[in-house]
Amino acid sequence: LSPAARFQLKIGVYCVLCLAASALAVPLCLLRHGGRTVRNMRIIKNIVKNFKYIYGLRFEATGLENFQIEEPCVIVSNHQSILDMIGLMEILPDNCVQIGKKELLYMGPVGLIMYLGGVVFINRKSTSNAKTVMAQVAQTMLDENVKVWVYPEGTRNGNGDLLPFKKGAFHLAIQAQVPVIPVVYSSFSSFYNPAKKLFTSGKIRVEVLQPIETKGLKAEDVTDLTERCYCTMRETFFRLSGMANEANSSGQGPQQ
Numbered sequence: 429l430s431p432a433a434r435f436q437l438k439i440g441v442y443c444v445l446c447l448a449a450s451a452l453a454v455p456l457c458l459l460r461h462g463g464r465t466v467r468n469m470r471i472i473k474n475i476v477k478n479f480k481y482i483y484g485l486r487f488e489a490t491g492l493e494n495f496q497i498e499e500p501c502v503i504v505s506n507h508q509s510i511l512d513m514i515g516l517m518e519i520l521p522d523n524c525v526q527i528g529k530k531e532l533l534y535m536g537p538v539g540l541i542m543y544l545g546g547v548v549f550i551n552r553k554s555t556s557n558a559k560t561v562m563a564q565v566a567q568t569m570l571d572e573n574v575k576v577w578v579y580p581e582g583t584r585n586g587n588g589d590l591l592p593f594k595k596g597a598f599h600l601a602i603q604a605q606v607p608v609i610p611v612v613y614s615s616f617s618s619f620y621n622p623a624k625k626l627f628t629s630g631k632i633r634v635e636v637l638q639p640i641e642t643k644g645l646k647a648e649d650v651t652d653l654t655e656r657c658y659c660t661m662r663e664t665f666f667r668l669s670g671m672a673n674e675a676n677s678s679g680q681g682p683q684q
C-alpha cells in the first residue's frame with residue numbers, strides 16, 4: 429500500500445470504529461441510564477480508552493490532580509484533529525460534558541451517542557444562538573455540578589500552533605463564576621500529518637494546568653482572561669512539543 433492509501437485506510441478504520449462503537453454503546457447507555465445523561469460519558473470513555481492500542485498511541489499525562497475540585501469548572505483544551513476524541517476520553521473527569529458543533533449530531537450513531545452523553549450542541553454560525561445556549565449551560569453546570577469541556581479555538585488546527593481563542597468558554601466561566609482549567613496536548617505533527625499522509629504510532633504529552641479563578645470577574649474581564657489563558661496554553665504547547673523557542677513569537681491574534 430502507498431503511504432496515502434495507508435493513511436486513508438487508518439482514517440477509514442477510525443470512522444468505522446467510531447460508528448460501530450457508538451452503535452454498541454447506544455443500547456448500553458439506554459439500558460443503564462434510560463436516556464440523555466452525563467453519566468453515560470463513563471460508558472463512552474471506557475470504550476474509547478481502548479482505541480489508543482489500535483493506533484499505537486501512548487499518553488503521558490501530568491497535573492491530573494488539578495481536576496480534583498468539588499465545584500464545576502470550564503476546561504479548555506487545544507484541538508488538532510478528530511483523534512483528539514481519544515485524548516479527551518483518556519483523561520476526561522467524571523460529570524463533564526463537551527461543547528460541540530451541531531453538525532456532529534447528524535453523524536448517525538456517533539451523533540446519537542454524543543447526544544446521550546450530554547454533549548451540548550451549538551450553532552457556530554449564529555453567535556446569538558451560541559450565546560443563548562452557553563447562558564443555559566452556565567445555569568445547568570451550577571444546578572447539576574457539571575464540568576464543561578470547550579475547544580476555544582473553535583475548529584481543528586494541526587499547523588503546529590494554537591489559533592486565536594474564541595471567547596465563549598471564558599464568558600461561560602465568568603457567568604457561572606467557576607474556574608477555568610486549561611489542558612494542553614503536545615503537537616501530533618511527528619506522527620500525524622494529513623498533508624504528508626503521515627499516521628504512525630506516537631506519544632502524546634498532556635498537561636492539566638492549575639485552575640484559573642474567575643470569582644469577582646465581570647464581562648469586561650473576558651478579553652483579559654482569554655488572553656491570559658491563551659498565552660499560558662501556547663507556552664505549554666511549545667514546551668510539551670519540544671518547540672520552546674516559538675513561545676516568544678506572536679501572541680493572541682485578533683479574534684476570528
Ligand SMILES: CCCCC/C=C\C/C=C\CCCCCCCC(=O)SCCNC(=O)CCNC(=O)[C@H](O)C(C)(C)COP(=O)(O)OP(=O)(O)OC[C@H]1O[C@@H](n2cnc3c(N)ncnc32)[C@H](O)[C@@H]1OP(=O)(O)O
Nearest residue numbers: 446449450453528529555558559562582594595596597599
Ligand atoms: C462509544 C464510542 C464513541 C465514539 C465516539 C463518539 C463520541 C464521543 C462522545 C463525546 C465526545 C464529544 C467530542 C466533542 C468535540 C467537539 C469539538 C467541536 O465541535 S469544536 C467546535 C465547537 N465548539 C466551539 O466552537 C467552542 C468555541 N467557540 C466559542 O466559544 C465561540 O465564542 C462561540 C460561542 C461559538 C461564538 O462564536 P463567534 O465566532 O461569534 O465567537 P467570538 O468569540 O468571536 O464572539 C463574538 C462576540 O460575542 C461575544 N460572546 C461570545 N460568547 C458569548 C457569551 N457566551 N456571552 C456573551 N457574549 C459572548 C464575544 O465576546 C464577542 O464579542 P466582543 O468581540 O465584543 O468581545
Ligand SMILES: CCCCCCCC/C=C\CCCCCCCC(=O)OC[C@@H](O)COP(=O)(O)O
Nearest residue numbers: 443446447509510513534535536538582583584
Ligand atoms: C448516517 C450518517 C453517517 C455519517 C458518517 C459519519 C462518519 C464519521 C464517523 C466518525 C468520525 C469520528 C468523529 C469523532 C468525533 C470527533 C469530533 C471532532 O473532532 O469534530 C470536529 C469539530 O470539533 C471541529 O470541526 P471542524 O474542524 O471545524 O470541521
